[in-house]
Amino acid sequence: MKLRICHLYPDLLNLYGDRGNILALVRRAQWYGLEVSVVSKGLGESVDPREFDLFFIGGGEDRQQRLAARDLREVKGEALREAAASGKVILGVCGGYQLLGHAYRPAEGEDLEGLGLLDVVTVHPGKAAKRLIGNIVIRCALLGGRTLVGFENHGGRTALGSGVRPLGVVLAGFGNNGEDGTEGAVCGNVYGTYLHGPLLPKNPAFADFLIARALETRYGKVHLRALDDRVEEEAHRAAAALALRGRPWGARVLAKISGRESARGKFDPQGRKAREESKT
């Protein structure tokens, strides 16, 4: 089996370690024994949706985002709409998420028209408004209530329409708009989120979920065997602990994260299990 990744605008939209997301997909696919290819598509380059299983689009500064928005509309829009309609996986992070929606109104200048693959609209409330910056933890229903951890840094506030579900509910941080407690958006196999940091390396369950979904459009149901994710789980737990520190429910969420992992017998960084065994 082969996973074919299309990285959109890697030179332009790469603000928050976005390369780490591609790296996570590539490495994990390799560890699963899959063949994997990554093709970069920059400004002016056309895309054939049949050549790819998964599309990734990252975040960028205002000027870069404007250039990308125009190119998405004029050059790649049709192909990506076709890809979404045929169930290919599309993941947009931060600025990329905003461009997957209907529109983004920046702090200054004209509105950017998005692809409308996600029923969301983003508005920047103006230069004087506070940016939403910090560590974030969400609970993701798609992954059976698992947590996703990351860092967010966005001025735009995203409102969800009726055609999407949120990717998760915010346990710590701001999320889509800092008000309604939602984070990200999902419609079919199109996913948008403000979580960077980057997202996929320290949320391996989500990386695997996307890999599986991407393969399913061509190969049918796939089963990925478990990898040794101790380093990933530990980074996940540490990031969650920093974000949840001081929150009344923080300890409970953390216990759940650690509990799930040790229950699978994969995660025991402090030798907790060994200690308990030696006590008995």
Added chain:
Amino acid sequence: MSLRLTTAITLGRLAALASRSLGLGGGTTIPGRVARAVEPQLVRLLAQRLPFGTVVVTGTNGKTTTSRILAHIAELAALVPIHNRAGANLASGVATALLEHANYLGDLAGDLAILEIDEATLPKVFDALMPRVIVLTNLFRDQLDRYGELEVVAEGWRKALNQLPSDATVVLNVDDPLVAEVGRGVKGQRMTFGIEDERVALTVLEHAADARYCYHCGRPYQYTVVYFGHMGKYCCEGCGTRRLNPDVTAREIVLRGIEGSQFTIDGPRGSMRVRTALPGLYNVYNILAACAAAYSLGIAPETMERAIESFTPAFGRGERLQLNDRELVFLLVKNPAGFNAVLRTLLQGEQAPVVLIAINDLIADGRDISWLWDVDFEMLCGRVKGLVVTGRRAEEMALRLKYAGVEPGRIVVEKDGKRAVLRAVAMAEEGEKVFLLPTYTAMLQLRAILQRMGVVSGFWRQ
């Protein structure tokens, strides 16, 4: 004489005393904050009394080292420079530095101020300082959660430089298209610097390169030479924008890894061959920046030469210490471009090194650590003897190394700073080097640990 100024200085001094005796640290910013609360014009009132005026050094990387080399050059030119403590480069740090050298009447015990200023703070203090020389080292993405986007920082510089009097000089790194772009519209004098040596170039543009597209027409720059990050010789085929010719250049560069380098500097007043203990190509840029600024101050090249040869690395920037017969080398890491430059330098040695990486995510480090994924850690694979990671985000650092291709079993995660240092030291043989690569607050912590072990002195004495 203003009573308010005297009161401000007195209270600032008391705050410094209190801060130190209470063990709150070096008092590198609190005195300035206190004094400015009493006299908001403190910086302006003190700065205008300096007979040789003020030199400001700003940019993403190299501020501390460049300003310290320049201060050393000034000293050898028989001037008495006032400079701020390493890293204390916000408005309060600048005020503290001036305050420390002022008597109660506001007279300064110095000829000129050489101040490193945070790149985002520059517009806020520019008007009060009215610098005579302003040095722009480079612009890279850094701490996006704090500074915001690179464009915003560049725009702040542009606005500040517009206020510059026509007899002031802007010292510019022409190898950085972002910096050169800021300097293009400057009304005052210009003194430019850059590297002219293709043998030390990289083969491709790094991932950490930020200025990929022409500021004027949006087309990708064509690079004929890349030194690191987005520094090099470039031009735009769209609108014809190209690198300016530098006034002060380095050529025939011989890099000797962590031991330093040798190169020839050509300037408006002749050539000199220099040898420096400062490691890496990035320090060649720092030395060029300091020399270009020194030329603007009218200092003779012979003095610069002596200063470069006798300069020892600044606090945490190549500083060396001894512990259990191993040499510890501190190399501060702050952003992808700087981290890459440091890794490349430490891999130039003959032996595979022991490396300790300490990553914190406090405000002074940048709370967002996503930048670790933009560093090319892949170059470490199979080329290090030992790897220890520590700090608040040690776990994420270990994860980054795993995805860079380092076998997880070879990465030691040790959250306790002291134990981390001792484990790294134990991995090295006697006489070998251990490289400590901390972010800013991690460096302060490691130094505090080493201080308790009797290896270093307090940082405010630096």
